[in-house]
Amino acid sequence: MKFRQMVxxxxxxxxxxxxxxxxxxxxxxxxxxxxxxxxxASLLLVGRSAYNAFLERGLDLEQQGKLGEAVxxxxxxxxxxxxxxxxxxxxxxxLEKQGRLEGAIAAYQTAIQLDDRYTFAYNNVGFALEKLGxxxGAIAAYQxxxxxxxxxxxxxxxxxxxxxxxxxxDAAIAAYRQAIQSDPNHALAYNHLGLALRKQGKLxxxxxxxxxxxxxxxxxxxxxxxxxxxxxxxxxxxxxIDTYRKALQLNPKSAIAHYSLGLxxxxxxxxxxxxAAYRQAIxxxxTNGAYRSALSGLQLIVR
Numbered sequence: 001m002k003f004r005q006m007v008x009x010x011x012x013x014x015x016x017x018x019x020x021x022x023x024x025x026x027x028x029x030x031x032x033x034x035x036x037x038x039x040x041a042s043l044l045l046v047g048r049s050a051y052n053a054f055l056e057r058g059l060d061l062e063q064q065g066k067l068g069e070a071v072x073x074x075x076x077x078x079x080x081x082x083x084x085x086x087x088x089x090x091x092x093x094x095l096e097k098q099g100r101l102e103g104a105i106a107a108y109q110t111a112i113q114l115d116d117r118y119t120f121a122y123n124n125v126g127f128a129l130e131k132l133g134x135x136x137g138a139i140a141a142y143q144x145x146x147x148x149x150x151x152x153x154x155x156x157x158x159x160x161x162x163x164x165x166x167x168x169x170d171a172a173i174a175a176y177r178q179a180i181q182s183d184p185n186h187a188l189a190y191n192h193l194g195l196a197l198r199k200q201g202k203l204x205x206x207x208x209x210x211x212x213x214x215x216x217x218x219x220x221x222x223x224x225x226x227x228x229x230x231x232x233x234x235x236x237x238x239x240x241i242d243t244y245r246k247a248l249q250l251n252p253k254s255a256i257a258h259y260s261l262g263l264x265x266x267x268x269x270x271x272x273x274x275x276a277a278y279r280q281a282i283x284x285x286x287t288n289g290a291y292r293s294a295l296s297g298l299q300l301i302v303r
Contacts, residue, residue, distance in 0.1 A: 055074075055077060055087060055090070057073060058073040058074050058087075059090065062090075062097075071095065071098070074090055074094065083114055085114035088107050088114065089108065089124075091107040092104040092121070095107060096124065102132075104124070105125055105128045108121045108124050112125070117148045119149040119152055122142070122148070123145045123155050123158070125137075125141040126139070126155070142162070143159075151182050151183070153179040153183035153189060154188075156176070156178045157175070157189045157192060160172040160179065160189070160192055163175060164199075173196050176190075176196065180193070187216040190213045191213045191220065193209045194208075194210040194223075197209060198229070206226075207227065210226050210227045210230070224247035224250070225257050228240045228241075228243035229260065232267075237264050237267055240260075244257055248261070253284055254284075255288065258280040258281035258284065259281040262276075262278040265277055266298055271298060275295065275298055278294050278298065
């Protein structure tokens with residue numbers, strides 16, 4: 001049921017008179033925002049279910065990409081019901097999508113003040129702080145999230161990714177393993193574990209991690225590309241070519257996979273095939289200088 005229809009039905013059922021120009025407010029989003037306060041006040045009179053209908057309108061606007069309108073609805077809702085942690089969280093989510101990170105953090109922290117075990121709010125505070133380059137704060141937020149929800153594997157993976165960016169691979173590997181312990185089917189954690197192990201030169205362990213990804217999800221394109229990179233490092237060029245081609249079967253539009261394939265084909269002496277692979281990469285990502293340099297250098301050799 002559409003938001004307008006739900007509100008109209010509730011008000012009619014409870015015999016509550018609609019505010020002046022209410023029909024216009026409901027049918028035109030910009031007017032809905034102007035008269036949002038009186039609309040919510042009417043909805044609060046008829047109970048939580050109607051108030052939820054208003055919040056669903058905010059979610060609907062968010063999904064449509066109308067972020068400014070969604071922010072206005074959530075802010076109006078919070079003025080009348082400031083103890084709703086879920087609405088504060090939703091407001092933070094929209095502000096984050098707008099790139100208003102400080103405002104998003106404030107909204108998430110309000111949600112946490114209202115519900116100090118709000119795992120997703122802690123997690124999103126970590127995301128936002130990480131984007132702002134506040135690493136210590138981000139890690140602290142992630143640690144709070146898993147303290148309240150130890151089974152939330154994704155947060156451990158986020159911590160691992162942050163440690164990886166900081167070149168702290170031991171800490172990253174420990175976080176990925178904790179994610180896997182929390183959820184043995186968490187393919188993302190296995191794949192990122194493989195990347196961290198490769199950075200430490202533990203290639204066989206990295207291969208095992210990526211192969212576990214493919215056992216869990218045979219269509220995980222990145223795992224094939226990452227395996228190909230390891231095989232290339234080991235000089236197993238035929239294995240590398242095979243895995244890059246498997247990646248491209250799953251995702252023909254992966255420019256990096258075409259480029260990586262080209263590099264290995266060139267090492268294998270298959271220069272014309274390498275030229276074709278580089279051209280595919282450039283067609284998909286024309287602004288990448290590395291792709292163009294590789295093609296130019298090889299074409300000079302071919303000529």
